[in-house]
Amino acid sequence: RVERALPDYEIGDEIGRGGWGVVLHARHRQLGRDVAVKELPTAFAADPGVQHRFVSEARLLATLDHPHIVPIYDYVEREGVCLLVMELLSGGTVLDRLTTAGVSADAACGIVLATCSALHHAHGKGILHRDVKPENLLFTGGGTLKVSDFGIAKVVGGAVSMATRTGEVLGTPAYMAPEQALGRELTPATDVYAAATVLYELLSGRLPFVDDGNAIALLYRHVHEDPVALREAAPGVPDAVSTTVMRALARDPADRYESAEDFGVALADAAGGVWGPGWVQRGGVDVMASGRIRERISQPLAPPPPEEPASAPTTEASGFAGTPRAKTPAPPTVIERSVISHEEGGRGALEASPDELVPVRDLVPADTPPSMTAVAPPEPAAPAAPPEAAAPVPAPEATAPAPTPAAARPPAAARPPARRSRRTPLLIALGVVGVLVGGGVGAVVAGGGSSSKTPTRTTAAPKATAPKVVATVPIGERVDHVGTGRQGVWASDIAGRALARIDPSNNSVTHVALENGPHSVAVTDNAVWATLSGGLVKVEPQSGGNGFKVTPVPVDESLTEVAVGEGWVWATVLSGGLLVRVDPATGTTVAKIPVGASPDSVVAGEGAVWVANRTTPGTVTRVDPTTNGVVATIPVGANPDQLAIGAGSIWSANSGDGSVARIDPKTNKVVATIQIGPGASSIIVGQGAAWVVQPESAVVSRIEPATNRVTAKVQVSGRPESIAVNADGVWVADTSSGNVIRIRE
Structure with a gap:
């Protein structure tokens, strides 16, 4: 079917496979250009809604023109096949580099700086990535970083985080922002959260949350808990860099950097202040940014003055007492390898059908108490009808910000021991996803249940004729x-x-x-x-x-x-x-x-x-x-x-x-x-x-x-x-x- 859909290309072997589809090697017959062809999962490609989104989004994705974004050369929607023809990259992924040779701290910051530049360009065109992770950050043969799979999560799963009717969530839990896990509004701050998670992992060799092998517990912590402080997970990372990363990981999107460019600027300032001029070049990652990020790395900050030691200062060369000379910035720490398990697990998106999918929030009633003992998904229940007199959500100016609910933790005894991959887009058993909202992160929902832990809101009284x-x-x-x-x-x-x-x-x-x-x-x-x-x-x-x-x-x-x-x-x-x-x-x-x-x-x-x-x-x-x-x-x-x-x-x-x-x-x-x-x-x-x-x-x-x-x-x-x-x-x-x-x- 792929050959019939792309008659101008010689279709080669499969070179990759993931939750959003299969990647094939191909060569244009006339141009002689090697390309990568991504084929969306068959069950999704046959769905009219996916086809409609695919054509719409592919046209938008083809407008992305940035040195750190994998370009789209062509797209085809034909006979139930959805194909994207893209640049073929031979330098491997950031995940490959992290799990083999390791990544230095300055290289890690350079990788995420390039990622932020790419994200900011896409956000300016109204496109969110929705699935930023090390596997989607690739290198060319010459070492240039490029971000792939923009918008593919939306094409396959739709506008919100989805689940099967039997209770399995579609998404990549390790990098999923709380609002994404809960099916709420997504903004550029959602991609900022994922990029910060990648940087945390590159700097520390671990994820921001305790990983006990239970993907549901991991999602729960993203929604209800604050991550382990980066300075605790990796004491060698400079405080300025740690502080920048932790702000980008705030649970509330309003507390993060508003844009990917803002995050990139803060990261460039922090890294430049620690490692001095030329830190990007020394890290070995070419960052081809524009705007404010480019300004920061083109004119890096000077290194900070040396700290005064408690004892009598000595010169580094002779050891004699005297006036200390300025110290050069300390070499960045190299994370030798990731300590995270990368084995496949769970049911991949390739096996899902779009007819199974409904929004996560519809399967998670707000008043369900946490239950970490279920392993098999529950029997599907008929959707509850909304209340007859469901109140409208007031206009924006009439609503005060809801307070952040207190963190809660699922009981340790109920965590299943079997490990799941944190990386491939998972379909996660919803028998325990109920903890996401049940633990206290809720919103006023007019049509779908109530919660005893819903935060207090200050609202204007609705009119008698309110819809x-x-x-x-x-x-x-x-x-x-x-x-x-x-x-x-x-x-x-x-x-x-x-x-x-x-x-x-x-x-x-x-x-x-x-x-x-x-x-x-x-x-x-x-x-x-x-x-x-x-x-x-x-x-x-x-x-x-x-x-x-x-x-x-x-x-x-x-x-x-x-x-x-x-x-x-x-x-x-x-x-x-x-x-x-x-x-x-x-x-x-x-x-x-x-x-x-x-x-x-x-x-x-x-x-x-x-x-x-x-x-x-x-x-x-x-x-x-x-x-x-x-x-x-x-x-x-x-x-x-x-x-x-x-x-x-x-x-x-x-x-x-x-x-x-x-x-x-x-x-x-x-x-x-x-x-x-x-x-x-x-x-x-x-x-x-x-x-x-x-x-x-x-x-x-x-x-x-x-x-x-x-x-x-x-x-x-x-x-x-x-x-x-x-x-x-x-x-x-x-x-x-x-x-x-x-x-x-």
């Missing part, structure tokens, strides 16, 4: 999209290969079987349109309530999103940069319109068709439906995911920078930019407000159009990724649980 979760409607194993119209509320059941119609009067569900799993849904007055493999499908109700008529509409393109308006059906082709125009009466494709790179969401109204281009910086393309011509390209923000029309405006939810851009269709200009938070990815306008979804934090925000202010936030469960609205409420598709969540004011 709240009123129902959770099971659809199937996986729901990807939701839409509303005169034909009711419809959701795409990918796993069940069906469209599901929800009756708002009683929340009952009727399924309409299809040949393939649908993705995007558009509901009109007399039909429902959905994208699926091979084109579109049109679903029409039969007279007298006698079922539905299903009509396939072949389109010779791989469609992404669909919309109906201005008299036509419109669908985007993400990989081809096209907008397809379809006659709703005949199902005939009448036009294919080039609209720019990575077209994703599409809406029609206000006399035009509007297409979001998922690039950085992102744009919205305006198409004239009478001429099929592009009349405007409007910059909106990083990675616009979804568009909506309402309140006389076009609205764009930009996941790359967490903003919503409001466009005036009369001027084609952005008239307001509203900051929502990381991952703002889906938006709808209705019931007098704009509603925005943040999948990573499972929050739905309400924007008041009159003021462009966030007036309420509703916490929901799972991983919400699509939203719709009608007179009966706001409807949110939870892709992880297969439910549609209903919100009302």
Whole structure:
């Protein structure tokens, strides 16, 4: 299959294997260039949601151009195969170097300084790594460090840390930040934590937390405990460097360095102050940084003055009493080898199926007490319905910071003796993951349980009409999209290969079987349109309530999103940069319109068709439906995911920078930019407000159009990724649980 997908390459042997896929050696037939080809796990590559994320993220990853990032030459999504063609590196990994020759302290700092430079570049484009670890830090044959696998964890696992329904977590526990383990919002500080963990390990030869062979206990400590101080784990490491590393390992992201560049600058200052000018060069790691990091290493600090000894000073050369001369910086300590076990263990991500995965937080009720005695995962339980009167999370300005809960430690007697690898992305038995939240690290969750240890919050009293979760409607194993119209509320059941119609009067569900799993849904007055493999499908109700008529509409393109308006059906082709125009009466494709790179969401109204281009910086393309011509390209923000029309405006939810851009269709200009938070990815306008979804934090925000202010936030469960609205409420598709969540004011 790989050979068919890459006919221009000679495919060679397997050269690597990990939780995110298999790596093959290949050579371009015409160029003669050797490359590495990463193939995503087969079970994931066949999943439509993974395919969609893969194409979207691959385009973004290909824009990364930095001397410390492994470049992406090409990508292919074809016949259930997802491939990335990358630079082939022959110098091994940081893990190889640590476990064989050892790493000096200055080399360790240089490695992480280069890593910080790469991370800062990617963060500037809205891309988080999510899986920084020694295996993903590679060397070229000439010794240049490069960071690999940017965003692959998101492509495979989605926006939040995931688990199987039977209770196994997907991730690399040894380097996972507390907020990542708990499925909360991820920021650049999440990658800072992982980079600091790598540096701690390089400097000390051990992980920041006691490793007793139990991966669950390790995750528990990341969330609930402070790490062993680096000066205790490695007394030879200078205090300035130790202090810098420990701040980057703070449990609360707000207490860490805000950006990878900030961490890099602090590390460069600490190392330069200890080892003096030229410390980077002496460490043997080429650091090709820019900005403030480059300034620090280009003009390193002078070594500190010598300490006054308690006894009479002597000259180093003669031993006679006299004036001491300045000491040269002490040579950095070399960590001979890592003391961490590296054997494989646990069930790897290659064996997982995306249908098994749900957010970790959904499987870990906040009121579950710590239990370290379970070894086998528990039987899956039906998801609990949210409380009828679940309170909204208040707007940011109304919430005071929660105090850090006291650390707790799992009972030692319950730790299983069997060792697991801390390194490969693990699927960890959730029978003991309940300690993560049960030990005290909690948040106010409107839709999913309560905790007796939830920190006290100071909140503004909600209005009497504050939005709240009123129902959770099971659809199937996986729901990807939701839409509303005169034909009711419809959701795409990918796993069940069906469209599901929800009756708002009683929340009952009727399924309409299809040949393939649908993705995007558009509901009109007399039909429902959905994208699926091979084109579109049109679903029409039969007279007298006698079922539905299903009509396939072949389109010779791989469609992404669909919309109906201005008299036509419109669908985007993400990989081809096209907008397809379809006659709703005949199902005939009448036009294919080039609209720019990575077209994703599409809406029609206000006399035009509007297409979001998922690039950085992102744009919205305006198409004239009478001429099929592009009349405007409007910059909106990083990675616009979804568009909506309402309140006389076009609205764009930009996941790359967490903003919503409001466009005036009369001027084609952005008239307001509203900051929502990381991952703002889906938006709808209705019931007098704009509603925005943040999948990573499972929050739905309400924007008041009159003021462009966030007036309420509703916490929901799972991983919400699509939203719709009608007179009966706001409807949110939870892709992880297969439910549609209903919100009302």
